[in-house]
Amino acid sequence: KAGVTQTPRYLIKTRGQQVTLSCSPISGHRSVSWYQQTPGQGLQFLFEYFSETQRNKGNFPGRFSGRQFSNSRSEMNVSTLELGDSALYLCASSLDRYNLGGSYEQYFGPGTRLTVT
Amino acid sequence: EDKVVQSPLSLVVHEGDTVTLNCSYEVTNFRSLLWYKQEKKAPTFLFMLTSSGIEKKSGRLSSILDKKELFSILNITATQTGDSAVYLCAVDPFAGNTPLVFGKGTRLSVIA
Numbered sequence: 001k002a003g004v005t006q007t008p009r010y011l012i013k014t015r016g017q018q019v020t021l022s023c024s025p026i027s028g029h030r031s032v033s034w035y036q037q038t039p040g041q042g043l044q045f046l047f048e049y050f051s052e053t054q055r056n057k058g059n060f061p062g063r064f065s066g067r068q069f070s071n072s073r074s075e076m077n078v079s080t081l082e083l084g085d086s087a088l089y090l091c092a093s094s095l096d097r098y099n100l101g102g103s104y105e106q107y108f109g110p111g112t113r114l115t116v117t
Numbered sequence: 118e119d120k121v122v123q124s125p126l127s128l129v130v131h132e133g134d135t136v137t138l139n140c141s142y143e144v145t146n147f148r149s150l151l152w153y154k155q156e157k158k159a160p161t162f163l164f165m166l167t168s169s170g171i172e173k174k175s176g177r178l179s180s181i182l183d184k185k186e187l188f189s190i191l192n193i194t195a196t197q198t199g200d201s202a203v204y205l206c207a208v209d210p211f212a213g214n215t216p217l218v219f220g221k222g223t224r225l226s227v228i229a
Contacts, residue, residue: 004159033217035219042219042220042221042222043160043205043219043222045216045217048216056215056216058216090159090160105151105162105165106151106162106217107162108153108159108160108161108162109159110158110159111158111159
């Protein structure tokens with residue numbers, strides 16, 4: 001079974017530009033979460049989608065947005081990039097974590113390393 | 118505010134040593150606690166714990182949860198250089214639409 005895939009793996013952008021990152025979850029997984037990871041802040045939650053609906057949103061400015069498609073693939077977009085947006089962006093997928101009867105194991109993709117210059 | 122605190126933040130040991138990593142949490146509700154290992158890439162899943170006192174084991178790694186005292190430990194015996202990584206602890210608070218809460222991780226370095 002293929003794991004979570006993310007594209008692109010590496011990206012260099014300049015300040016003010018925008019970027020779109022893509023995530024394909026494990027087949028059958030409908031829940032997709034996005035995280036930003038930096039050395040100083042650790043893993044910070046961005047948003048979570050389930051069945052094309054945003055379930056949660058972390059404490060990030062409106063420049064960060066996302067969406068999920070009917071095939072569960074997800075994209076996140078960052079507009080007007082700032083130097084501080086340089087980070088590893090991780091996507092994770094799981095089965096329906098809101099199912100009371102289900103266990104919740106979240107599997108991460110390899111990440112997209114974004115560098116803003 | 119829900120939070121997860123891991124200790125120590127970093128640790129250096131010699132091959133063959135046994136290490137214990139700690140994770141304490143404060144959440145409004147609790148469904149599970151998860152441990153991940155992160156090397157130079159994405160975190161890989163290690164364990165999920167939902168019940169107190171039941172040890173989960175995988176090779177030289179084991180973990181246990183104490184829901185009364187609100188903490189978990191991850192033990193690694195006979196450490197190897199390949200165990201060098203950041204170990205992350207996360208809690209699923211399961212309170213409505215609430216995401217996982219991650220700790221900042223423990224950086225383990227195993228030297229030969």
